[in-house]
Amino acid sequence: MLQGVDMRLTKGCKKVLEVLEQVQELSSAQDIHGLMRNEDDKAPGLTTVYRSLESLVSAGLVQAVALGDGERRYELVKPGEHHHHLVCDKCRSSVHLDQCLIEELEEGIKNKYGFQIKGHILEIFGTCKVCTAK
Amino acid sequence: MLQGVDMRLTKGCKKVLEVLEQVQELSSAQDIHGLMRNEDDKAPGLTTVYRSLESLVSAGLVQAVALGDGERRYELVKPGEHHHHLVCDKCRSSVHLDQCLIEELEEGIKNKYGFQIKGHILEIFGTCKVCTAK
């Protein structure tokens, strides 16, 4: 899964990847750091976690997610891909949308507004199936 | 335009509305405060600006926009409405999308994922018509 990835895989990065693999959940840098330090007192420091996340994001292995609350979350993705979320305001779980709504519109927006899309943020908040049922 | 709005219109709020009316542009709380203080040394303080924006947002007169850079921007809207932006990474201008892409999808997402949408963030980054032409 790491084949063909063009970046130096430092210890910090490896550790971060491990944690993200385990949690399978949107996690902030501080979350990740906390989890590391829980099971290992001399796990990488917070600075390294931030730096590793930065590298991993630009390598396309991890995506950063802005939920608009001033705290960035991170998540493993298939290299180069990304996706958006339905974030439950009750249980904080998040479901992935199986397709990016923006990519489909890219051409239309280009034509209509003459705007060349380079990136976007899209997250949806509400109540998930499970919490609605309760 | 302020008819039927259910909130106390304090001095701070009025001043903030004035500024937002003039700039017609995404502005941060600090931007707004700066502009006020430029033309009037005893314009409301920063704290009041933040508080006013909070009231105005919950009254639906102003929308808060998260661009994912850790600085919230604000903008006048028709009461209760909202819209999304094409933000140019060259000139920082922003064009409004004339319709909300998410509202259209609400029903589909409800059916497909059982998710009840309550809110969302959507902003698109790239290069605008003018800057592309250059």
Next chain:
DNA sequence: GTCATTTTGAAAGTGATTACCATTTCCTAT
């Protein structure tokens, strides 16, 4: 092994936002 480069980490610094709290302003009953 040696030396240069890269990585790391603790602490200090930033920048936006919020909490505090004392002062001022506004409204209402007298």
Next chain:
DNA sequence: ATAGGAAATGGTAATCACTTTCAAAATGAC
């Protein structure tokens, strides 16, 4: 009008996520 109480205000300090700094430690090439 005016006194009293609630709401609004503003400067400062605190918070919080994140970044910078810089010296020490790990890595890698020769």
